[in-house]
């Protein structure tokens with residue numbers, strides 16, 4: 001089928017590449033010429049495992065192309081996917097200007113039936129706004145009777161595992177209200193859900209809601225575990241044992257129970273805020289979501305509090321090695337990364353930070369440009385040189401079994417503050433290191 005994907009960010013590029021993998025002819029549009037240039041030069045603008053190979057293979061096969069030409073992209077796809085950003089507005093609600101602009105472009109230029117599929121995460125009711133924007137543009141052109149379909153198809157991929165998640169989805173949610181759209185969407189996704197009936201066809205509003213509810217449920221689990229980890233410290237329990245103990249109940253399950261330095265990334269923080277706004281606007285402020293967010297804000301400070309408890313408020317003269325900057329492993333995404341808060345707080349108290357991240361350093365330099373006292377190391381070992389203590393902020397695989405002897409020799413104060421509970425306390429302490437982690441003894 002002919003598919004257009006509007007927006008070549010984490011979601012749009014993965015969607016376009018994976019759809020082309022199944023034989024579709026996909027045209028990806030972006031308003032950012034720099035991104036399209038990188039793609040047309042044979043690269044990809046983000047770090048996402050396995051994505052470059054899928055992109056290259058399908059570009060070579062003539063099934064995947066990239067453009068900034070809106071006219072061409074609207075003419076191309078029977079299916080027009082909108083995968084643009086929906087960042088938080090000042091009040092926390094989702095900013096729909098990019099979604100609306102994409103919809104208006106379609107209405108302004110379409111000459112035949114289009115199925116307009118919203119893949120961006122959007123508030124309930126956005127489908128109606130998309131429909132109104134397209135209809136308005138058609139009316140301006142004197143074409144009020146030209147038909148089109150609107151669908152909601154929220155995306156559930158995780159960064160760092162995006163290609164695998166897209167190729168083998170837990171479920172595909174499609175919110176649609178006409179037969180043609182449902183037929184086309186079923187055909188498009190059938191290859192991804194073969195042998196498993198994982199398509200949930202529903203109305204547009206429910207589909208839009210499912211996305212927010214899913215992310216908020218996951219964020220709630222994390223905040224719950226983070227709060228429990230703090231309580232575990234108070235009562236002398238080990239949160240890792242508690243995690244295993246409760247996770248073995250299939251009603252609870254093992255995933256998304258890891259305490260840490262708070263959730264970050266481009267989705268959970270903004271989606272919790274956006275659903276909280278939706279609740280408030282509907283006259284029922286959400287106590288749950290407010291608590292989830294508050295706990296998360298506090299959790300980003302947990303390592304800082306442990307450092308202050310050790311050294312006092314004045315950290316001048318102290319240098320901290322930091323392993324990990326990205327909000328999670330296998331990505332270069334620094335949006336809402338807890339590392340940014342931790343670094344800011346340490347620098348504000350006069351400390352220096354020597355950070356190392358396997359892939360996010362360039363992006364980190366961009367978002368923390370000019371931060372005095374922050375420097376970047378070439379590797380794990382170099383980050384430790386001249387440092388007093390080590391902070392683990394992202395659980396990259398390469399941090400899991402480090403040279404403990406090397407850490408102990410390099411660090412002046414021989415302290416490891418572990419925000420991801422990577423090590424067995426007994427083991428790491430046997431190397432002469434003091435070990436402070438999240439909710440462990």
Ligand SMILES: NC(=O)c1ccc[n+]([C@@H]2O[C@H](COP(=O)([O-])OP(=O)(O)OC[C@H]3O[C@@H](n4cnc5c(N)ncnc54)[C@H](O)[C@@H]3O)[C@@H](O)[C@H]2O)c1
Nearest residue numbers: 007008009010011030031032084085086098102120121155
């Ligand atoms: N990042 C994720 O893991 C993830 C997962 C599921 C859902 N989502 C949702 O998907 C949406 C996109 O997220 P993202 O992380 O891919 O965003 P992103 O910021 O990485 O990419 C968005 C892209 O859209 C482009 N764009 C903006 N307006 C445009 C227009 N009118 N025409 C063409 N291109 C335009 C931007 O230049 C940018 O390249 C958001 O609503 C997000 O909440 C994200």
Ligand SMILES: O=c1ccn([C@@H]2O[C@H](COP(=O)(O)OP(=O)(O)O[C@H]3O[C@H](CO)[C@@H](O)[C@H](O)[C@H]3O)[C@@H](O)[C@H]2O)c(=O)[nH]1
Nearest residue numbers: 155156157158159222256257258260263264265267327328
């Ligand atoms: O047990 C856990 C699991 C995750 N996290 C943190 O939660 C954040 C988000 O992680 P993750 O969900 O793996 O990454 P995202 O790419 O943000 O993916 C989430 O957000 C996407 C965008 O909406 C959705 O599509 C995905 O389904 C949803 O998992 C990160 O800071 C993680 O460190 C924890 O602290 N503990």
